[in-house]
Amino acid sequence: MARNKLALLGGEKAVPDGLMKSWPPVDQTDRDLILGSLDRKEYTYGTNYKLLEREFSEWLGISTPSVFCNSGTAALHMAVVACGCGVGDEVIAPAYTWPSSVTCCLHHNVIPVFVDIEWSTMNIDVDRIEAAITPRTKAIIAVHLHGLPVNMDAIGRIAKKHKLLVIEDCCQAHGATFKGQKVGTFGDCAAFSCNHNKLMCAGEGGFFVAANERLLGLGKTLWYFGENRPPSEDGDFHTYGMGWMYRSTELVASFARAQLAKLDGYIATIAENAGRFHELVADCPHLVRPQVPDGMVTNWYNYTVRFDMAALGHAHEPAAFRNKIVDALRAEGVQTGVWQGWPVPKMTVFQARNGYGKGCPWSCQTESRPDYSPASFPVAQKHADCHTGMTFPLRPPNGLELAERVAEAFHKVLGNADKL
Numbered sequence: 001m002a003r004n005k006l007a008l009l010g011g012e013k014a015v016p017d018g019l020m021k022s023w024p025p026v027d028q029t030d031r032d033l034i035l036g037s038l039d040r041k042e043y044t045y046g047t048n049y050k051l052l053e054r055e056f057s058e059w060l061g062i063s064t065p066s067v068f069c070n071s072g073t074a075a076l077h078m079a080v081v082a083c084g085c086g087v088g089d090e091v092i093a094p095a096y097t098w099p100s101s102v103t104c105c106l107h108h109n110v111i112p113v114f115v116d117i118e119w120s121t122m123n124i125d126v127d128r129i130e131a132a133i134t135p136r137t138k139a140i141i142a143v144h145l146h147g148l149p150v151n152m153d154a155i156g157r158i159a160k161k162h163k164l165l166v167i168e169d170c171c172q173a174h175g176a177t178f179k180g181q182k183v184g185t186f187g188d189c190a191a192f193s194c195n196h197n198k199l200m201c202a203g204e205g206g207f208f209v210a211a212n213e214r215l216l217g218l219g220k221t222l223w224y225f226g227e228n229r230p231p232s233e234d235g236d237f238h239t240y241g242m243g244w245m246y247r248s249t250e251l252v253a254s255f256a257r258a259q260l261a262k263l264d265g266y267i268a269t270i271a272e273n274a275g276r277f278h279e280l281v282a283d284c285p286h287l288v289r290p291q292v293p294d295g296m297v298t299n300w301y302n303y304t305v306r307f308d309m310a311a312l313g314h315a316h317e318p319a320a321f322r323n324k325i326v327d328a329l330r331a332e333g334v335q336t337g338v339w340q341g342w343p344v345p346k347m348t349v350f351q352a353r354n355g356y357g358k359g360c361p362w363s364c365q366t367e368s369r370p371d372y373s374p375a376s377f378p379v380a381q382k383h384a385d386c387h388t389g390m391t392f393p394l395r396p397p398n399g400l401e402l403a404e405r406v407a408e409a410f411h412k413v414l415g416n417a418d419k420l
């Protein structure tokens with residue numbers, strides 16, 4: 001049957017062209033809010049910007065205001081500064097994440113110390129954190145990767161015992177919960193992203209949130225030239241501390257506000273689509289499905305699977321064969337991809353140690369030199385070599401029909417893996 005023959009080899013695609021719709025859904029709400037800003041001639045820090053910051057805090061369930069900024073990376077940088085991380089301080093982070101979860105530290109000559117990930121959750125291995133703590137450790141960056149929460153009980157226990165601050169990287173994790181509580185409300189500070197891929201998309205953008213007004217104020221100095229008054233008030237044009245320009249625009253904030261109103265609906269649809277896909281690929285050969293431990297609710301930001309490379313007979317060069325599987329899935333019409341092919345310590349900035357100004361703190365202190373040897377993070381490497389993930393196919397406006405076609409494509413490709 002043509003439908004059984006791999007599309008890569010001339011068969012019919014499992015997912016027909018045109019079935020998948022683009023992300024995010026845009027409707028009259030988006031148009032009204034964006035055009036409303038234009039009609040009011042508000043281009044910066046206007047009505048929608050201020051409402052957005054209030055509404056995001058309400059959605060998250062925190063009493064402090066949120067700070068809307070131009071990226072999740074900017075929000076992470078604000079968090080590092082709010083937590084008082086400075087030259088020579090160490091910050092613990094997972095060895096597998098988006099680079100800016102840790103490069104945010106480098107702006108302040110803070111030293112990232114990597115901890116390998118846990119195979120089952122793909123998040124930082126909380127059982128390895130204490131071994132990485134030194135007298136210089138200042139904070140832990142907990143990245144809720146792919147929308148699955150980190151075990152925040154364990155993080156909280158370790159942070160309390162060693163008097164560390166906690167930064168949550170929630171860039172992928174809007175609405176994910178740990179024991180019923182939304183991520184972003186556990187740590188001292190948190191960062192969310194609103195880039196195009198994220199569940200709350202504004203094209204680009206982010207939120208910095210903090211557990212109290214003091215931390216909020218410290219992080220906020222970075223947001224707007226180191227000034228200490230909102231842009232809508234008469235400034236004294238005086239820089240009170242280290243500042244960048246991380247504010248976003250009114251039009252982006254208007255888009256973000258429209259999308260925030262739809263966020264919970266999106267999360268519910270994704271849960272339904274991903275749930276169906278999860279069931280349908282349960283018996284797919286050589287496929288390792290993601291796990292969600294008890295007490296955690298993922299937002300399925302990136303439904304990530306691993307392939308059993310040993311069973312497929314490709315344990316020696318797993319990434320090369322994984323890439324063939326990904327190519328075959330794409331030929332079937334599945335929008336899938338390798339999220340990160342590199343554990344972060346393996347990236348050039350850490351191998352060359354070129355992100356610390358003139359070698360400082362390396363040249364300033366030598367007694368502690370964190371381990372950036374790729375061999376020290378075998379779980380991260382194994383994961384990097386054998387996974388693929390999906391974002392848009394399981395999101396609205398796509399529904400169960402696409403989820404079912406995509407599952408069919410996985411069965412077809414993995415059932416014919418010997419032909420790749």
Ligand SMILES: Cc1ncc(COP(=O)(O)O)c(C=O)c1O
Nearest residue numbers: 071072073098101171193194195
């Ligand atoms: C885990 C994680 N952290 C941080 C970021 C940075 O967010 P942004 O692209 O908004 O700067 C991303 C973005 O992809 C991310 O996935």
